[in-house]
Amino acid sequence: LLFGLILADVLTDRALSRLPVDKALHIEVTGYQWWWQARYLSDDGAPAFTLANELHVPVGRPVVVALKAADVIHTFWVPNLHGKKDMIPGRDATIEFRADRPGVYRGQCAEFCGYEHALMAFLVTADPPAQYEAWAARQRLPAVTTLDTVAARGREVFLTQDCARCHSVRGTPAQGSIGPDLTHVASRQFLAAGTLANNRGNLAGWIVDPRTLKPGTAMPPTRLPPEDLQALLTWMETLK
Incomplete structure (x- = not known):
């Protein structure tokens, strides 16, 4: 054999x-x-x-x-x-x-x-x-430009927080190179290299405290007011 x-x-x-x-x-x-x-x-x-x-x-x-x-x-x-x-x-x-x-x-x-x-x-x-x-x-293609006011607020949150320092989204000023390119992140099946299904709840948990989901990850926690977090999630769902 x-x-x-x-x-x-x-x-x-x-x-x-x-x-x-x-x-x-x-x-x-x-x-x-x-x-x-x-x-x-x-x-x-x-x-x-x-x-x-x-x-x-x-x-x-x-x-x-x-x-x-x-x-x-x-x-x-x-x-x-x-x-x-x-x-x-x-x-x-x-x-x-x-x-x-x-x-x-x-x-x-x-x-x-x-x-x-x-x-x-x-x-x-x-x-x-x-x-x-x-x-x-x-x-x-670059990221789409949204006319939705909530999504537009989420884009602003992304650009003014540490997100834009680590990640790039083509079509925006975000040009970070430490973490993954997020231009079309909403089209992917998983988050965190196959760790989590790509849905709104998992994305929220990953943003807020990624180390509870994938201990040892280099991505730091991002604590946001609830309205800012929801706006950020709405915008990221447009990145298809």
């Missing part, structure tokens, strides 16, 4: 190593304690857009992921698409895969990287090509 598994592993690894990468989609993924930044590149290699903890790829098209680690060793692992690949600070690596069927594939950091290693997950969604292109077109 062990010999059979070894043989299957060798044959699978050889097949993956021969995967053609012509006209591949290129993504740069950086591992942080404890989340993932994904920067999509256009065909000429220029940055197109950035998101966090969730990837979308077109079915049938090869994907080349450049891997980096910002702090400690992480490991990029999507079991249904490829094997593990270490991400070592100061050393760049790449991994290539292709999703042949639509679906949602769970990924995980597979190298112990600190206190919240077990809560460092991500999703890879394989979309039909036309659906992927529509998704990518939306991701390239």
Whole structure:
């Protein structure tokens, strides 16, 4: 049985190593304690857009992921698409895969990287090509300008609190680079690298006291008056 598994592993690894990468989609993924930044590149290699903890790829098209680690060793692992690949600070690596069927594939950091290693997950969604292109077109757009007065108040709260120092939202003055890009955060399925379902209640709890939900996270608590918190949540729900 062990010999059979070894043989299957060798044959699978050889097949993956021969995967053609012509006209591949290129993504740069950086591992942080404890989340993932994904920067999509256009065909000429220029940055197109950035998101966090969730990837979308077109079915049938090869994907080349450049891997980096910002702090400690992480490991990029999507079991249904490829094997593990270490991400070592100061050393760049790449991994290539292709999703042949639509679906949602769970990924995980597979190298112990600190206190919240077990809560460092991500999703890879394989979309039909036309659906992927529509998704990518939306991701390239800046945040929408809302005419709702409550949402507008929430935008002001975001820009005047510490949020804008750590996070960026394209189309606003917020250009922070410490935390995830939030331009289209409302379109994501999860918060905090797969820890919480993305809904209003979890988002409120994450803003107010993230360390009770994910101990060890670098994000500090943000205590807001109730009306400011509700306005901020309303605005963030427009970031789709």
